[in-house]
Amino acid sequence: MRFTLVGLILLLATPAWGVDLPPDASVSGGKTMAAKVIVNSGRLAWTPYKRDLGRWLTLSYQDRRATPEPTPFEMKAPTNGDAARGKALAWQWCITCHTLPGDDWPGTVGGPMAKYKQFKHPDALVFQQIFDARIFNPNTVMPAYGTFGLLAEQDIRDLVAYLQNLE
């Protein structure tokens, strides 16, 4: 009974991913902290960062977590995507690396997306490329938006609808 109680207290006191965060990560109370340099001071100030990043792997040697494995996802037809919403998502997530129609500052790390419709890729293939492109190329630099929990299934369906209609 006593051990159950101690276990319960420990469980409640530990943040969801707190157990995994290495001691050399800049966190406080499970929250990601950013260092701020204060002029003429020997101390750093720490402020909560706008995003909590503790869910994902760090460079720490004490981080014993593994990279999520490449994951296939079979998208069921019909795609049912909202191309307008997909465009908004593309301008948020894709534009840094990919050239999108109407962009004056094109990214060139990824392939150009203008006239994407011409390639006639199946929707399920485009979905998989966004969900986890490592299935097609283990060395790709494209983030695995689905596997890493960055985009929901409907978000990716919307992106597929947008891309497949770029003429």
Place this chain on the structure above:
Amino acid sequence: MKTLFSILAAVTSFAALAQPEIPYREYEPLDQYEPHVSGDLKLSGSYQYWKDPAKLDYRMAGNPDENWKLNWKFMDPPFNQAVHGGHFALDRGEKLFKQLDAHHRFAVCLGAKKGKLKHLRAGYPRWRDDLKHVAGLEEAIEYCGARQGRVLQNGSYDNSAISLYLASLGNGQPIAIDVAKGPLKEAFERGRHLFHTRVGAFNFSCSSCHTHNIGKRLRGNVITTPYGDAAHYPVYRTQFVLQSLHLRFAECNLDTRTQPLLPGSQPYTDLEVFMTALTNGYPISVPAERDW
């Protein structure tokens, strides 16, 4: 009861054996790095344009497609060599250093031989017997300051200001760390491994951009070579006031949605060794200014 314990112990040890020692981590090795700045000729090839600071072709700076080849990041516009925030930090660093070194204990602690400070910056990171590990200059400054009761946290303005002052005394000296043997070689190899290890929400490694996509665009920014980058730190940046190399790593981590580590942590020091070795032979150039 004894039998129960034996069974439990056997099950536990079997479970421990079954656990993999090293978790699955995506890693793209690249072995061809040379611990000298000229190694860039085999990577991006841009070294030919920036190897001699006196012979820079400034016309390339005005061409968006060629600017990155200059790798002249410490002269980002609007650069004015005479007036920028780095000079204020330099003055502060000189004042603090002279206070701390009133009895020459601080310089000795940092490793200056016969009081000569000129070569200090070019020889860091180095193995320190007192710390029992390889340390960067900023970690040594924090440690030696603490021995005199002065708080100089790694990455803080005052710490970086002293580091900047010491670097300025060696301006023009080529970076020279020997990673051919011993603990520095081990740190270099760990740093190289980290440089290629994928982390964070985007599953990027440093090399995802800085070896595989050099010269390509991320919107308004063009990706540059990792060679020759460590000679101008700590650097004045309008957005970050004064930034040490470890704080730059933390910023890179945040930019790629990765939980950063603390300045002075071993992985950042190993990356510093790797980056500094890739700057071997390139002259120290401070105080420098970087954009935002």
